[in-house]
Each structure stands twice: as structure tokens, then as C-alpha cells.
Amino acid sequence: MQIVNTSPGIRIEGLGKRYGAVAALDDVSLNIAGGEFMTLLGPSGSGKSTLLMVLAGFVRPDCGEIIIGDTPIVTTPPHRRNIGMVFQRHALFPHMSVFDNIAYPLRLRGVGKAEIAEKVEHVLALVRLEGYQRRRVDQLSGGQSQRVAVARAIVFSPQILLMDEPLSALDKNLREQLQTELRALHDELHLTTVYVTHDQREALTMSDRITVMAKGRVAQVDTAKGIFEKPANSFVAQFIGETTLIPVSFSGDGFDVLGTHVAGVRPSEAARRHFLVLRPGAVEVCAAGETAPDFIYFSGTATRPIFEGESVLHQVVCEGGVTVQSRGLARMPAPPSCAGNGAVSLRLHRSNILLVPEAAA
Amino acid sequence: MSASADAAVALGSRASTAGALRRDARRERRVLIGLSMPAVALVLVFMVLPVGWLFWLSLFDDSGAVSLVNYVRIFTKQTYLNSFSVTFTVSLTVTLLCIGLGYPVAYLLSELPRRVAGLLMAAVMLPYWTSVLVRTYAWLILLQRSGLINEWAQHLGLISEPLPLANNLTGTVIGMTHIMLPFFILPLYAAMRSIDRIYMTAAASLGASPTRAFWTIFVPLSVQGLAAGSFLVFVLCMGFYVTPAVLGGGRVIMMAQQIERSITLYSNWGAASALGVALLAMTVLVLAIGALIGKLLFRPRGGDR
Numbered sequence: 001m002q003i004v005n006t007s008p009g010i011r012i013e014g015l016g017k018r019y020g021a022v023a024a025l026d027d028v029s030l031n032i033a034g035g036e037f038m039t040l041l042g043p044s045g046s047g048k049s050t051l052l053m054v055l056a057g058f059v060r061p062d063c064g065e066i067i068i069g070d071t072p073i074v075t076t077p078p079h080r081r082n083i084g085m086v087f088q089r090h091a092l093f094p095h096m097s098v099f100d101n102i103a104y105p106l107r108l109r110g111v112g113k114a115e116i117a118e119k120v121e122h123v124l125a126l127v128r129l130e131g132y133q134r135r136r137v138d139q140l141s142g143g144q145s146q147r148v149a150v151a152r153a154i155v156f157s158p159q160i161l162l163m164d165e166p167l168s169a170l171d172k173n174l175r176e177q178l179q180t181e182l183r184a185l186h187d188e189l190h191l192t193t194v195y196v197t198h199d200q201r202e203a204l205t206m207s208d209r210i211t212v213m214a215k216g217r218v219a220q221v222d223t224a225k226g227i228f229e230k231p232a233n234s235f236v237a238q239f240i241g242e243t244t245l246i247p248v249s250f251s252g253d254g255f256d257v258l259g260t261h262v263a264g265v266r267p268s269e270a271a272r273r274h275f276l277v278l279r280p281g282a283v284e285v286c287a288a289g290e291t292a293p294d295f296i297y298f299s300g301t302a303t304r305p306i307f308e309g310e311s312v313l314h315q316v317v318c319e320g321g322v323t324v325q326s327r328g329l330a331r332m333p334a335p336p337s338c339a340g341n342g343a344v345s346l347r348l349h350r351s352n353i354l355l356v357p358e359a360a361a
Numbered sequence: 362m363s364a365s366a367d368a369a370v371a372l373g374s375r376a377s378t379a380g381a382l383r384r385d386a387r388r389e390r391r392v393l394i395g396l397s398m399p400a401v402a403l404v405l406v407f408m409v410l411p412v413g414w415l416f417w418l419s420l421f422d423d424s425g426a427v428s429l430v431n432y433v434r435i436f437t438k439q440t441y442l443n444s445f446s447v448t449f450t451v452s453l454t455v456t457l458l459c460i461g462l463g464y465p466v467a468y469l470l471s472e473l474p475r476r477v478a479g480l481l482m483a484a485v486m487l488p489y490w491t492s493v494l495v496r497t498y499a500w501l502i503l504l505q506r507s508g509l510i511n512e513w514a515q516h517l518g519l520i521s522e523p524l525p526l527a528n529n530l531t532g533t534v535i536g537m538t539h540i541m542l543p544f545f546i547l548p549l550y551a552a553m554r555s556i557d558r559i560y561m562t563a564a565a566s567l568g569a570s571p572t573r574a575f576w577t578i579f580v581p582l583s584v585q586g587l588a589a590g591s592f593l594v595f596v597l598c599m600g601f602y603v604t605p606a607v608l609g610g611g612r613v614i615m616m617a618q619q620i621e622r623s624i625t626l627y628s629n630w631g632a633a634s635a636l637g638v639a640l641l642a643m644t645v646l647v648l649a650i651g652a653l654i655g656k657l658l659f660r661p662r663g664g665d666r
Contacts, residue, residue, distance in 0.1 A: 105568050
């Protein structure tokens with residue numbers, strides 16, 4: 001039995017929504033391909049949840065249009081949109097068993113008894129909860145509840161699936177396990193999915209593409225790799241990865257940063273203020289005074305390294321009191337100068353030099 | 362000091378703290394029991410003893426001999442049987458009216474923002490804070506033959522003859538419903554407030570129209586509050602005295618009035634006591650049935666076999 005054959009794409013055009021003076025959505029346009037796993041990522045107040053609620057039909061936008069497949073739906077009430085939704089809290093009906101919860105959308109659609117039983121069994125198998133039909137909702141663990149919620153959201157073959165931070169209430173291990181499971185489920189069903197999260201790791205690991213949102217606007221849309229490697233501006237760079245942004249000043253054919261001149265690197269738009277993106281994984285600690293042609297170097301003073309288990313985080317205070325972090329695998333011997341505190345150098349490979357313009361206010 | 366001596370000291374101090382902890386726990390229990398004594402004494406003196414005395418009195422006939430004649434009379438004499446049936450009819454009607462009138466009000470209150478709901482709740486509770494007697498006479502003024510309602514309706518030409526609204530069952534039921542409504546709305550409102558609205562949102566996302574979601578999700582989730590309010594009203598109605606006495610015009614004789622008559626008209630303490638005991642038994646029976654229904658109805662579905 002096939003739950004979903006072909007899932008339509010979503011076209012969002014010029015959506016706007018204001019709450020008083022605050023723009024929750026400001027001229028948001030976005031194209032989501034059929035069968036795509038699109039994540040809306042952003043800090044709280046960025047408008048990602050509002051956008052999801054507008055898609056589901058629970059928030060009425062002030063302007064704009066949403067087209068699913070070829071059908072404009074912005075004025076369609078939520079219960080006629082045929083959209084599956086998984087909430088942050090599982091929202092399973094407490095007065096119904098697992099079976100009745102999953103059967104609910106099917107009964108609303110007048111599906112026959114035998115078919116309901118068959119479909120419920122099928123989706124429970126998909127979320128790996130075979131034989132849980134007769135369980136009471138309050139007998140389920142957090143992870144099981146969320147699996148049932150997913151089963152209930154897909155059992156009626158919705159056109160698209162929306163998920164609003166579905167894993168944020170779970171503990172870390174379970175969250176990571178369910179991330180894998182949800183992604184596997186998506187690969188099986190190819191259901192167009194819009195997934196909201198504030199967890200950048202979750203977004204990077206699960207998505208086909210990520211939409212980073214800020215202040216009600218789309219800051220960048222790209223694949224996980226694209227977002228990580230080519231952040232569009234300082235906001236995106238700051239939000240993805242444990243990034244330190246260092247302001248740079250342009251001089252000659254290059255720029256100056258932390259007391260070092262880097263020649264031959266100039267962004268096209270040099271008029272805007274730019275930052276150098278330093279990520280703990282790209283920066284290495286080395287002995288003070290080391291030089292090699294393919295690297296740029298900053299000197300500083302190392303403070304006590306932070307042991308993280310599999311990795312060690314070195315913190316180096318550079319010129320102007322800026323702390324730059326460098327992460328190394330714990331099994332590697334610590335750089336000679338890092339045994340205690342003292343003068344060290346930080347090196348960054350030239351291919352890892354990444355400049356981003358300042359985000360518009 | 363040697364290692365074994367250290368261990369002995371540690372063991373000794375552990376034993377002594379265990380004793381101290383036990384003594385402390387005992388002392389705490391004694392304090393808690395002591396604190397509840399005034400209330401227990403009050404219940405004993407003003408509840409258990411009078412009810413026991415009543416039961417004792419009901420076992421003697423007019424001549425002072427021990428007999429069950431008072432109870433036999435309750436179940437054979439037509440006036441008493443009528444009284445039972447009237448009490449039951451009135452209580453049931455008032456309860457049903459409270460459900461019909463109170464459920465929408467409680468729903469509205471639970472949907473409103475808390476501030477506004479608080480104001481409206483005060484409006485619901487306002488009559489509750491005035492004397493039952495005052496409210497009952499107010500209803501008499503409104504409902505009687507030459508009362509406000511009949512006068513106005515006649516002036517407006519809606520009716521030609523005054524409607525028999527007071528001094529009968531209708532008046533009694535109207536007055537009692539008004540008095541009972543706050544008792545019904547309060548527990549129901551509390552139950553409805555505690556229903557997470559995300560369930561309604563989820564139902565809509567699954568394809569339920571607002572009406573459908575209301576009946577399949579909201580109503581079942583509010584049914585415990587509904588039951589609590591209904592049984593409260595029903596039980597309060599069974600022992601009600603003032604309103605039927607005033608608005609019934611002597612035609613609606615409920616149990617409480619029957620008891621009063623037995624004493625003031627016939628000074629028959631035996632009969633009055635037996636009626637009181639029977640009323641108490643009926644109330645307990647109703648509550649027991651309620652508890653049973655609750656157990657069957659709210660036993661969560663599914664579950665491990």
C-alpha cells in the first residue's frame with residue numbers, strides 16, 4: 001500500500017503578516033519543490049513558526065498567496081487543506097487510544113472499517129510501533145508519542161507534511177535517533193515536508209534545503225552544505241556553526257584582520273562592512289612564529305583548553321581581546337604550546353578564508 | 362585511632378541519627394493530627410451526632426415503641442411517594458436546564474481571554490453572593506400573576522391571560538435553575554479551561570470542521586467537568602427548601618418541605634427523621650451511581666490486556 005505517490009510543490013508568494021508594529025512575515029517568497037525536505041531555520045521571533053502556521057491555515061496572512069501544486073489555498077480553511085501536521089507537543093487526543101487517534105482523520109473522511117485497520121497498521125509499522133494500536137496515549141514515552149503523532153499526520157495521505165519543532169521536547173539521544181528516522185521516512189514517502197527548527201544541527205543533518213529566516217524575512221535559501229560554506233551574510237554565518245565573526249578593514253588588494261594583512265582577497269562588494277568567518281573546525285593552533293605559504297596566521301595567548309570528551313576546544317585571545325576558538329580531536333597530541341598557557345599562533349588555510357558582508361539591519 | 366574504631370564510630374552515629382529521624386517523623390505526624398482535630402471535632406458534633414440522633418429517632422413510633430412504622434409509611438403513603446417523585450422530577454429538570462444553559466456559558470468563558478472571562482465570571486457569581494431568600498422573592502415579583510413579566514407581556518399584547526409562572530412547578534424550576542447555575546458553571550469552566558486548545562488545532566489539521574472538532578474532541582474532554590457540575594446540582598436540588606416553598610405556592614412539596622411539615626404541623630419527629638434518613642440515603646445512592654458511571658465512562662479506552 002502506498003501512502004503518498006507524488007507530493008506537490010509549494011509556492012509562497014509575497015506573504016506578509018504584521019502583529020501591531022512587528023512584522024512577523026515581511027514579503028516572504030519561497031519555492032519548495034515536490035518531495036523536498038525543506039527546513040525553516042531561525043532564532044525565535046524570526047517568523048519561521050508564523051510561516052508554518054500560515055501554511056497550515058491557522059494564521060491568516062495580511063497579504064500574499066500560497067500555491068500547493070496548482071491550487072491557491074490562502075483562503076482555504078485549515079480543515080480543507082489536506083495538510084498533515086506534527087506539533088511541538090504531540091497533541092495526541094488523550095481520550096482516545098493510539099488506534100483511535102490515527103483512525104481519526106480516516107473516520108472524518110468516511111473510510112471503511114477494514115481499510116482503516118489496514119492503514120493504521122501500515123503507518124504504525126512505518127514509525128516502528130507495530131502492535132501499539134490498543135495502547136493508551138498516556139502510556140507512551142515522549143518519543144513514542146511523537147512517532148504516533150507522525151503516523152496520524154501521514155495516514156490520510158496529505159498533500160504535504162508540516163512539522164513544528166517536533167523533536168525539541170525530547171532529550172538529545174532520542175532526538176538524534178528520531179532525526180534519522182524522520183529523514184528515512186521522508187526518503188521512503190517523498191512527501192513534501194516543511195520542517196521548523198531553531199536547532200542548526202538538526203537543520204543541517206535532515207534537510208534537502210534550508211531556509212534561514214531573520215526578522216520575518218528570508219535571509220538565505222540553499223542546501224545544508226551551501227548554507228554552511230557560503231553564508232549570505234553575517235547573520236547566517238553567525239547562526240550556523242559556532243562562528244566567531246571578526247570585522248575586517250580593506251587595504252591595498254587585500255584586508256587587515258587581527259593585526260595580519262591578507263593579500264589578494266577582495267569581495268566584489270567591498271563598500272559594505274565585512275567580517276572574516278572563523279569556525280573552530282577550520283582554525284588550528286600551532287607554535288608561535290610558524291609560517292607556511294598556504295596559511296594565514298594570527299598570534300595570541302592560549303588559555304586553559306576545554307576538554308569535551310572526543311574533542312578539545314582551545315581558546316586563544318588575539319589582538320584586541322578577541323577570543324578565537326579552535327577544536328581538535330582529543331586523541332591528537334595537543335600543540336606543544338598548549339600544554340599550559342602561553343603565546344601561540346592560529347593558522348587558517350587560505351582556501352578556508354570566508355568573508356561575509358554585514359547583514360542589513 | 363584505628364580504622365575499625367573509625368568504622369564503629371560511623372556506625373554508631375548512623376544508628377543514632379536513624380533514631381532521631383524516626384522520632385522527628387513521629388513528631389511531625391502528631392502535629393498534623395493535632396492540627397486536624399478542631400475540624401474533626403466540628404464534624405463529629407454538628408454532623409455525625411445529629412445524623413445519628415435522627416436515625417435513632419426514626420426507629421420509634423408515636424407511642425415510643427421501637428418499630429419500622431415510619432419507614433413503612435414513607436413507602437406506602439401517597440403524599441410521601443408524591444413528594445419523592447416531585448423531588449426527583451424537579452432535581453432532574455433543573456439539572457438538565459443547567460446543562461442546557463450553563464454549558465454554552467462555560468464554553469464562552471473558557472474561550473475568552475482570562476481578564477474578560479474573570480469579569481463575566483463575576484457576573485455569573487454576583488447573584489450567588491446575594492441571599493437565596495432575596496433572589497427567590499425577586500423571582501416571585503417577576504413571575505407572579507400581576508408580576509413584571511405577565512404585566513409587560515399583556516401590555517405588549519403577546520398574551521391575553523396572565524401565564525401561570527409562579528406558585529407552581531414552573532416557578533420552582535425557574536427559580537432553582539437560576540440559583541443552581543453558578544454551582545454548575547464553576548466546575549465545568551475549570552474543566553474547560555484545563556483543556557489544551559492544541560487538540561482543537563490538531564483536529565482541524567486532520568480535517569475536522571470546527572463543529573466536528575467540538576463534538577468529537579472538546580465535548581468528550583469536558584465531560585468530566587460536566588458530570589461534576591451535574592451531580593453537584595442534582596444533589597443540592599434534592600435537599601432544597603426555600604425556593605420550592607416560596608415559588609411553589611404550596612403545590613410543589615419536595616422532601617425538605619415534607620420534613621418541615623411533619624414537625625411543624627404534626628410534631629411527628631419520628632416521621633420527619635425517617636424522611637431525613639431516606640433523603641440522605643437517596644443522595645448517597647445518587648452519588649454512588651454517579652461514581653459508578655464515572656468509572657465506566659472515564660475508564661481510559663484501550664490499555665494493556
